[in-house]
Amino acid sequence: MDRCVQWFMPFLLIAAAATGCTAPAEPLGPTVERVAAQSSDDFDRLYVAGGDTLRAHCFRLDRQDREQGVITTFPETTANWFEFWRPQPQPAYYWLEANGETVQRQATLRLTPAGSGAYDLQVQVDRFRYSLPERQVTNSAEALRLYSNAIPTYSGTTERPAETAHWIPLGRDATMESQVLRQIIRRYGGNAASSQPAF
Helix, strand or coil: CHHHHHHHHHHHHHHHHHCCCCCCCCCCCCEEEEEECCCHHHHHHHHHHHHHHHHHCCCCEEEEECCCCEEEECCEECCCCCCCCCCCCCCHHHHHHHHHCCEEEEEEEEEEEEECCEEEEEEEEEEEEEECCCECCCCHHHHCCCCCCCCCECCCCCCCHHHHCEEEEEEECHHHHHHHHHHHHHHHCHHHHHCEECC
């Protein structure tokens, strides 16, 4: 099985490169939609629909402030190609990114009153890449201890990975933001038919 994967992955990478796999443009503004919610019950249904949709995307909810209309999630490692039970990142650039390195996503949902029984529903999904200082490996025995603190970094220090690792912000995932936003409105139902773009 491992040998099949080793042969299969390069072909996938070449095929994606041949199709012109480029980084999507950074979104110019927030991903937001104005949704009608005339009563407190409508607001509650919309808020619950937001949390349920984030869970459906395999996020674990962190902060849940119904009064402020905010839901945040814990950072979650993005699905790899073999995790068919989890939503795969789109487009191809994000798929390759998630399969070539460790990438996390963190979602934030905000419901802001917009007057006349409506709320601006905003979804933001941020991407982060895991980063460790390079290690000095001079022989095969050291390679076996690559992720321990026994191997010094290129700066000459011997530190545990947990002390030197950090997450690099990569920007937003506008594709996932749009998907989550549409699914929240669909799950909310009811007055969602009267939703309109927020200006």
